[in-house]
Amino acid sequence: MNIGLLLFIPSREVENRILAAVVAAGFEITQAQARVLMRVGPDGTRLTELAEAAQVTKQTAGFLVDQMEKVGYVERVPDPTDGRARLVRVTGKAKEAVPVANAEMARIEAEWEQHIGRRRMAQLREALEMLGEITDPYR
Amino acid sequence: MNIGLLLFIPSREVENRILAAVVAAGFEITQAQARVLMRVGPDGTRLTELAEAAQVTKQTAGFLVDQMEKVGYVERVPDPTDGRARLVRVTGKAKEAVPVANAEMARIEAEWEQHIGRRRMAQLREALEMLGEITDPYR
DNA sequence: TTGTTCTAGTCAGATTCTCTGATTAAAGTA
DNA sequence: TACTTTAATCAGAGAATCTGACTAGAACAA
Structure with a gap:
């Protein structure tokens, strides 16, 4: 399966859920x-x-x-x-949203780790960090 | 760094480049x-x-x-x-774009593998495939 | 069979996001 | 000083997305 799509799906999942959590918290x-x-x-x-x-x-x-x-x-x-x-x-007003976002992110990561295991989760993160070096226009 | 962003960046890279390749080919x-x-x-x-x-x-x-x-x-x-x-x-007309997209995808994967190594690339794909099981609404 | 409820898709209208092209003001440079 | 580049904005248009309402067919219950 196309790795672009494989990346896109969980990426959107994270975006959607964090946004939903932040909006639910009143932002x-x-x-x-x-x-x-x-x-x-x-x-x-x-x-x-x-x-x-x-x-x-x-x-x-x-x-x-x-x-x-x-x-x-x-x-x-x-x-x-x-x-x-x-x-x-x-x-400061926007910074109040950070813990809300972080909490949801932690929840997602926990679910993912539950499903794919701690080792693979670490490997995933490592690979992505490195990919960022060549694909992130911010750096 | 936020894993959502880490996923988003290469995901968009793939989207952009494949789209550009397909458009450049006249679609x-x-x-x-x-x-x-x-x-x-x-x-x-x-x-x-x-x-x-x-x-x-x-x-x-x-x-x-x-x-x-x-x-x-x-x-x-x-x-x-x-x-x-x-x-x-x-x-059939749209199917003609498939080899163009695949070629660009292969080029991207080769670049990535060059940068992060074959082993990490395989781990990345494996982790993402598994994540798809719980995040892809298509399945 | 006959209502009732659910599902697939569309229509209408509005909002949000994004772009191209042109402009202004400040920096940098010859 | 005059020219070129850069940071930001203005103006206008196009693309993508949504909510709400509607039609037609399917599913189901009495």
């Missing part, structure tokens, strides 16, 4: 917004970088950041090192 | 259409099943099948076992 956020939000670094990240990391155009990233800014999940602050740029930063 | 198809098309079985598949497998609503699946039908990649035939249903079938 108003969409999948597309979350994909961008996930890529915001601890000290803020430029829009252009976000766009590249999330693999969308700057316009799309800007659109999603606009929405998240409106509901207060991110803020834009001037970049002190470059007058043209602004840094997108995650606010 | 007019989109990512969303391809995701549905991939799930059509050898003897045809009902729209409802396609929707479930591709994790979209019936309306969305219908919309995408309409488009693919217009350009001749699929056809709808009555389901002999159920007067309400119709089977979506892949046409």
Whole structure:
């Protein structure tokens, strides 16, 4: 079976479940917004970088950041090192969602480990980490 | 690092590259259409099943099948076992894209194997196949 | 057989996401 | 200074997706 599909299925499972958990906890956020939000670094990240990391155009990233800014999940602050740029930063409000997401993620990982075993789970993660080195445009 | 993201990145890489290869070969198809098309079985598949497998609503699946039908990649035939249903079938025209997609997939897998090694590649596939058992709504 | 309920698919309408192309302002460079 | 590049935004359009309502056939219960 096609490894692209094999990757896609659990990837979507994780996305769906984490989003559902976060939304159930009262946060108003969409999948597309979350994909961008996930890529915001601890000290803020430029829009252009976000766009590249999330693999969308700057316009799309800007659109999603606009929405998240409106509901207060991110803020834009001037970049002190470059007058043209602004840094997108995650606010405290959005950070409250992190433990919710982590809890659901832990639940999923536990289920998976239950099914495929601890050894294979570790191998899966190792292989994926390495693949990230050549496929993640963020690095 | 979040395993959802770790899965998402290479998954999108595969999608992007296969789509690009197929489009470059002269086929007019989109990512969303391809995701549905991939799930059509050898003897045809009902729209409802396609929707479930591709994790979209019936309306969305219908919309995408309409488009693919217009350009001749699929056809709808009555389901002999159920007067309400119709089977979506892949046409010969669309099947011509399969070797193109397979070739690109092979190229990607070779690159990956180059980077992570044959053993890890096999472990990755094994783990993903097993995960599919509990996460693939098609099965 | 005859209702009643369920299922497959479609229609209508709206929202969300995403893109291409053009523009502005600040940096970098010759 | 003048030219080129870069970060971000504006404007407009197209693609993908959804919710809700509907039709026709199937399944089932009395």
